[in-house]
Amino acid sequence: SQQGEEDPQALSIQEGENATMNCSYKTSINNLQWYRQNSGRGLVHLILIRSNEREKHSGRLRVTLDTSKKSSSLLITASRAADTASYFCATGGATYNNNDMRFGAGTRLTVKP
Amino acid sequence: EAGVAQSPRYKIIEKRQSVAFWCNPISGHATLYWYQQILGQGPKLLIQFQNNGVVDDSQLPKDRFSAERLKGVDSTLKIQPAKLEDSAVYLCASSIGGPALTEAFFGQGTRLTVV
Numbered sequence: 001s002q003q004g005e006e007d008p009q010a011l012s013i014q015e016g017e018n019a020t021m022n023c024s025y026k027t028s029i030n031n032l033q034w035y036r037q038n039s040g041r042g043l044v045h046l047i048l049i050r051s052n053e054r055e056k057h058s059g060r061l062r063v064t065l066d067t068s069k070k071s072s073s074l075l076i077t078a079s080r081a082a083d084t085a086s087y088f089c090a091t092g093g094a095t096y097n098n099n100d101m102r103f104g105a106g107t108r109l110t111v112k113p
Numbered sequence: 114e115a116g117v118a119q120s121p122r123y124k125i126i127e128k129r130q131s132v133a134f135w136c137n138p139i140s141g142h143a144t145l146y147w148y149q150q151i152l153g154q155g156p157k158l159l160i161q162f163q164n165n166g167v168v169d170d171s172q173l174p175k176d177r178f179s180a181e182r183l184k185g186v187d188s189t190l191k192i193q194p195a196k197l198e199d200s201a202v203y204l205c206a207s208s209i210g211g212p213a214l215t216e217a218f219f220g221q222g223t224r225l226t227v228v
């Protein structure tokens with residue numbers, strides 16, 4: 001079964017604006033990842049955050065994790081047209097299997113030039 | 114380093130036929146995943162291997178799907194017989210594995226169309 005649920009399903013912004021996507025999940029996790037998928041391509045890893053971490057940064061990306069609310073957010077600052085893609089959260093470690101990854105339905109981001 | 118290789122890239126078959134997909138993970142990666150991604154949805158985990166052993170196949174429709182990982186390296190996913198609802202992209206991914214999760218690397222996928 002899917003674990004995470006992204007919100008919103010679709011997001012359209014102008015270049016230079018910030019984009020925020022949210023992920024909610026149901027069971028306890030050990031880690032959460034964010035991936036990007038360009039149309040017709042494979043998924044590309046963006047960032048991994050572990051359950052004992054609250055925030056991580058990577059370039060223009062900022063990820064937060066609130067385990068008490070079972071939610072995470074991905075913020076992309078100063079967006080570019082090249083950021084247009086689908087973004088997925090993947091939760092892991094809900095069971096004894098620390099290497100599992102279960103994806104949500106994703107957020108489709110469109111950045112207009 | 115070379116990425117995850119998948120073949121074929123595209124496959125069109127008639128329902129009730131059989132099909133097989135192949136995946137060559139990144140060298141040294143112990144964990145291998147197969148996902149099914151239906152258009153407009155997120156990837157659904159079908160099966161996860163650790164070396165050549167199955168860790169999780171709870172969502173694999175075992176009446177028609179099978180998978181194996183030869184000598185803990187390459188893997189094949191088979192569908193027999195195929196149904197119309199099997200039309201999807203089948204993604205293979207690999208990661209180093211170990212006690213703590215690390216990032217996974219995905220192949221380009223195989224797009225299957227069942228007519």
